[in-house]
Amino acid sequence: MAISEPIIAAPAHRDQQLSRTWGQPPGFWGWFKNVHHTAIGIRYMVTSFIFFLLGGVLAGILRWQLARPENNAVGPDLYNQIFTVHGSTMIFLFAVPMMFQGFGVYLVPLICGARNIAFPRLNAFSYYIYLVGGLLLWGGLLLNTGADAGWFSYVPLSGPEFTAGKRSDIWAQMITFTEVSALAVAICIATTILRHRAPGMTLNRMPIILWEKLTIAIAVIFAMPAVMVVSSMLLMDRTINTQFFNPSVGGDVLLYQHLFWFFGHPEVYIIFLPGTAIISTLVPVFSRRHIFGYVPIVTSVVATGFLGFSVWVHHMFATGLPQMSESFFTAASLMIVIPTATQFYCWMATIWHGRLQFKLPMLWVFGFFFVFLIGGLSGVMLASVPLDWQVHDTFFIVAHFHYVLIGGALFPMFAGLYFWIPKFTGRMMDDHLGRIHFWLFFVGFNLTFFTMHFLGLRGMPRRVYTYTPEMHWGTLNLLSSVGVLFMTAGVLVFLVNFFRSKRYGKLAGADPWGAGTLEWATSSPPPAYNFLELPTVNGREALWDAEPNQPIVGGIREDIPEMLVTNSLDSEPQYKEEMPGPSIWPFLTSIAVSIAFIWSIFSPWGIAYGAIPVTIALIGWLWPRGKSPTPRYDNPRMEKSWNG
Amino acid sequence: MSAIFILAGLPGDHRVLQPAGPQGANIEWLYWVVFWILLVVYVLVVLGFTHAGKRAYTPARGILPIIKDRSGDRRAAWVVGIAVTLTVLTLFAVLFMTVITGKKVEGLTSKNPITIQVIGHQWWWEVIYPNSQPDQTVTTANEIHLPVGKPVVILTNSADVIHSFWAPNVNGKRDLLPGYSSAFWMQVDQPGTYHGQCAEFCGLQHAHMGFSIVAESEDQFRAWKEQQLKPAPEPSSPGAGHGREVFLTHACVMCHTIRGTDAGSRMGPDLTHLASRNMIAAETLPNTRGALAGWIIDPQRIKPGNHMAPNLLEPGDLEDLLTYLETLQ
């Protein structure tokens, strides 16, 4: 591409022109037509945070019930529903939608220097589908139809014979909803990262957070189909009498576990990798230097994504597998420690050779180091088969995975929120309240979950609704329950902080942290068109490495929503694509799809009849409308290229 | 760190860490070795981060400029490289110990062992000492007797959903999967009673699905088995006689077996030697007259959702029934 210079500076009316082109319709119906990634990203974050609060309330009830031996706060039936919905909510409705979809949808296009996400309508559709899935699960719980077979709903307990009614069906369809949503977002994010990066942001210069989002998107694409297949099998076993899991006619209960954990373990990394990505983004910013070991970290992220698919059997050690396969999966599970350890050492080196500014987000980053490490190390114990035989399915496991998931996702999430909320809202969060939040949460978290290690070693299995006083588990359980109060207080402080700062917070400006990625090159919050001048990139930290007169992209039409498409490897400009504008059809399609899915819980014909409105809505969505400008075709060279 | 020991010192036993047999002991050994290794790793990494933080900490209100100096990176690369290598070596050590411990735990064997079949039910354990002659087969529930110092084979399967057989003092757990029957070995060296529990979520009463392992000397074990083989004695008193009548004409007979009477249903636990057991209702209640009475009248209050129906017996009938059940030594 030719670089011509110089041109006249941006005239003010371009802002108006771009706002008209990229703006989203106002009003009630406008909300349903909005397809801009910042709006959808915020919706994902707010919705999943609400689910986080709801899931937390359930956790509080669980701890209340377990605080004393032979407590009678909730009976076994309700307890089973609550812990199932708690787990399912936190995994499917909070962790993935927050860490992958929420942060990803909002930040990826900005970090790429693009004006919107690829396939914005698909992206909007994914949000509605996710929302309906969440409402389905919670509507079920409120109607005493909450799933009650655990968040992994093993057959035959969740199967046709042992779970009467519609509880497991609702769980299975909730899975379908959330996975369709995650898969749609995976397509949007992968395409955005590989095809809409700013010129100059070659693969070798891609910020680590983009590498990680790309890895997750690909992991989602390979992992989520497994859980959709297995939840569909469960649903079919329950509704149309297929026999996948019926041992007396050739079905197999372990098939369920294999398929579920083939999804389930990558899922852990789908939740944890965004956490490390936030750490890898924040550590250099607050150490005031480029990250140490870019290549090892990127390699580790990608390797984690791959290795995540080779360890699922370690969830099934207690089923009595052949010793060879046990040793293999132990080795694989231990191997996955290596990339994570590498990242830890690289972060340490970055801080060591940097100039540490211990601002609020960094407090949470250090919290992550100390807390996640415990979970990671107890994970080494679990990878060891004989130890796993002892502590599997006990409170030791409960402690472990809360250290991994809260340590590996929630601490980075709060770090990320304190870091990016100024970008989302344009105002700074209060530092003092943020520190109170941290210490309350940190103390409460460790009190609640560290004690559970001991409960596990003392023989307390997970998912018991009560226990007898003779077991001597009472004191530890009480301590654990007290910790919840601290955590709750911490989260309340966060909410207060958020709503206060949203109104009264100090204005953030474009770049309050002196960060290096492109989302800080535009105002906070970003305008409807994200960037007035589309940037080009000269290094791994786009803003730190920019030349004094770093070129900008010119020649993109501003009267239609046009975006530059670059190639995957070198981000060389390839062509300019007109992006779809606001539309009600994604919403209508999501309603049609929801009707089909929910109907199928009650009758297998739901899918068949429900497909008709879905088809109509899809045709309405895809049918070309309005007057597009005359397309501009490339020379015959193009025609050759797609054949190759 | 001190918090760990304070918490660890609370009353009650660390069942996993108080092994009563060779397998439990092997696993306990592995636990402590891995624990200390990991503790050292944790302390080192935490020290690394705090030291790095202290070293690099720069008090400043504003935003500091970016460091472009890369002189330290070469050395850092070496350090990181060495740290990663050490990590890999540590993991190899853990892997090695895992494999040898696994082999030891699974390698337990002997000739002509005692075989015990454990069948998981929602929410109790059926225990059978199989024999080719039906009248030499012992069937009991929730209480596994075995001789100390001898490896026994546990054959498992499940009658309904997945359960998991776990006696933490003795060995790790093993899932009971419908459609699969698996066998594993177990050995207890110290005489005593050890608690065990279902470890895989199995529905409403997963919390109350315990069992106990009673390890006793060879002679005691043989005597116990002799006793268990006998059919129920004829009632010796009129009260007990009427109690048996109550048993056979009420709901009891629909689900339970008492060998030597007409009661032969296999839905619930075999009650032929009910009085010889320490606990009832899958280790939920002590086997006392009062507890038994409460259990018979309203089992749904004690274990809501379990498969035993409430029995609204006349007080006299209940007393006689209890008297009869107490004769089932």
Added chain:
Amino acid sequence: MLLLLGAMILTGCKREERDLRPSPPASVTINTAQVSGLNPGANSVPPPPPPNIYEESAYSVSEGKRLYDQYNCVGCHAHGGGGIGPPLMDNNWIYGSEPQNIFATIIQGRPNGMPSFRNRIPEYQAWEIVAYVRSLSGLLPSDVAPAHNDELYMKPSEQSMPKQTPTGVTGQPEKSQ
């Protein structure tokens, strides 16, 4: 969406009820006259039967199914197909298809082989079995009828059977044979 939620609220609440400490419906009295005659009070107008609350809960019906198997109803009636005893999955009812008719059959027994289970099967369990037996011939809505069991496949599951209109609903015996 709202409509669906509404539908769920209407059908959902009771369907998922799990009464773990059941007490039998108190008002039910059994018309002993039914035992003696094959055609009880055809001309008199019977009082409207109390609804069997267990038929509204999927959990109770599945409990009924479990008890049906475990109390060995299977021995004579098979899985509804009949054998020594009459089939239960068709719409011929010798003693009537109303819940209290079937309940009386279980509790009191019937001539020609059906034993009395009085005292042996607690009343609430009998009602659960009644609910299940009625589901066998499609008298219950499909969302409470149980799905198939994990055993050898014998017949379509209760929930997927067509709803039948029994001919003997008034307690009128079917003229079989």
Added chain:
Amino acid sequence: MERLRERPILDVSGLPSVAFGRANTTWFANVLYMTIEGTMFALVIASYFYLRTRSQDWPPYQLPPSLWYGVANAVVFLLSVIPARIAQRAAPEGDRRQIRIALLALAAFAVVNMVIRGFEFTALNCRWYDNAYGSAVWALIGLHTGHLITEFVETLTILAISFTDKMEGTRLADVAINSDYWYFVVITAVIVDFVIYGTTRLL
């Protein structure tokens, strides 16, 4: 953010607004979509073989399913690649007449496929509720039929668009992408047929 400083410009005004083949973002998304669906097929096929290891004989108590409809369907599928390819070649040329003819032929092939598929279902040696084998077979064929119907509707929609004046620009690229998806349906059909009809005889 007003940047008043003068800055050099990377001028992209000369770039085209349509790209065919790999350059196209929708092509890329379609590849990702096919990866998702391909993973699903792979998992269902893996389940089929997993269940096979849990059975003494396979298919249980039955002869292998009769070959006739499966082979017929595979042949029709393979032939249908021709119109799909013609449509794909015509798209970048902008030859709308050829696109219409090719898509019509493709839709016709899809109809034939669906009819044969209907017979295939009735001729199977099992029902989905008979046993795990039946469930796996029906799930495999059912999954594929779902894709077949989806692709048929998509082809019809594009066909309808091709009769309007909207058939230009990125819609032409969609024609080519639609053919890619049809190849996917054909490849999975052959694999599914091989699993159901071939492996029971050969392995």
